[in-house]
Amino acid sequence: MTEEIVKGRLLMIEGDQLVIEVTAGQVIKLHVDRNTKMGEIMVGDKVKAYVNDSGYVTTLQRDE
Numbered sequence: 001m002t003e004e005i006v007k008g009r010l011l012m013i014e015g016d017q018l019v020i021e022v023t024a025g026q027v028i029k030l031h032v033d034r035n036t037k038m039g040e041i042m043v044g045d046k047v048k049a050y051v052n053d054s055g056y057v058t059t060l061q062r063d064e
Helices: none
Strands: 003-014 017-023 026-031 046-052 057-062
Touching: 003 026, 017 046
Parallel strands: none
Antiparallel strands: 003 017, 003 046, 017 026, 046 057
């Protein structure tokens, strides 16, 4: 399994879905659960998500 890094601004957390704006006007949804490693993340933060082939976020970090 490979992982891709997705960077953008966290717009919303909807249950087990993250909504991230990756470029102006381009929004994606990613899946998280209790196994996702997350730091102190708040809506509006720039984030870096490590995403596997099925769209599941393994790690979510604030991107400085």
